[in-house]
Amino acid sequence: MALPAPPNYDPNLLDDFMVEFEEAHEFSENTLVELEKHPADEELLHKLFRSVHTIKGNLTFIGFQILVPLLQSVEDILSAVRNEEFGFTREISDVVLLSLDRTKELIAELSGGDDSGTTESSLDHLSQLIASVATCDDKSREARLHSIILELDPSTLALSDPSTNQEDTHPELVHLDTSLGKIEKLLLAHQVTIDDDIAFFFSLMKPLEARSTYWSGRSFRLLLIALSMNHKAGNPINSTQLTTAVIMHDISMAFLPLDILHKSTVYNADERKIVQNHAISSHQLLKNMNRWAEAAEMVLQHHEHFDGMGYPEGLSDEHICHGAKVLAIIDAYDAITHERAHTSRVKRPFIRAVLEINSLSGSQFSPYWIEIFNSVIKMLHARGLV
CATH class of the missing domain: 1.20.120.160 (HPT domain)
Incomplete structure (x- = not known):
């Protein structure tokens, strides 16, 4: 009643x-x-x-x-x-x-x-x-x-392994062979060819996600939002390079000691330096593979801020590549929504995460890409994909 x-x-x-x-x-x-x-x-x-x-x-x-x-x-x-x-x-x-x-x-x-x-x-x-x-x-x-x-808000219930949730299948991909994994289907929809390098990067995803309980299902979540944002903006970023940057941007984080990786309090100066070095280390790994110079640049810059207050080089708006701007937003969004899912199985409410991201528009994040993010994330949320 x-x-x-x-x-x-x-x-x-x-x-x-x-x-x-x-x-x-x-x-x-x-x-x-x-x-x-x-x-x-x-x-x-x-x-x-x-x-x-x-x-x-x-x-x-x-x-x-x-x-x-x-x-x-x-x-x-x-x-x-x-x-x-x-x-x-x-x-x-x-x-x-x-x-x-x-x-x-x-x-x-x-x-x-x-x-x-x-x-x-x-x-x-x-x-x-x-x-x-x-x-x-x-x-x-x-x-x-x-x-x-x-x-x-029942949608804040976090699955034990979001990457296995069959209901998350992208609606644009339902006509594809169901034996393909969700990520493979997503990449095909965005015309990303799965060659030897991409297949190698994929092979690293499962052990990387297993390294931290924060990261379960993270690769698919980030790829879905990143490629959708790029598509919404008219694909100004090479989708294959963006895919590689999303998968590889935090690879060096997996080599941090777990007591630092999972620390819930503020880092001291030495710990902060170790953590911030991950952008440089991950960049160097990709830079060694000549084909991925564009992705390597995205990885290096994904902690730079629109206002120039980020790291490692203190770059501002016009000096930060578009891929890094997208990666910065989606990385922060996923961290906000899943910050406590590993312990309580309760994610942060969708609207709360979006508000927090928007509060940093013009300082940490590009206002242009925030507008794209808002449009895409609302669409994905309405479809039950985030």
């Missing part, structure tokens, strides 16, 4: 309400991005709390009281963080964002839109579950947050 019609709803107020809601929603999104960078910033936390509180008050004013407990539960978490009962985390950020998205979805339903499938009892259960985060013990809080994220 759908949510009951609100008895005091005033449709004449809806347009004004939605304008204010969209503004508060966007403000909250941007504040969450900044809070993840500065989780101890009391002013940012206060602004986020006030934004959520304003939305909650407006819901009451327009007659959507049935949605108030959901945002009250979010306030309960933020109040506990403000009172320093526990710290602000990325999981809390995701719960806040997804709760606002669910609120928006339910507003649409209550104002005459499609049935979301949410019942009054399921909404009460969700509100109570979110509110319980503020009072549960420290040991169970993270697991509680993960369960809430999954309930709010």
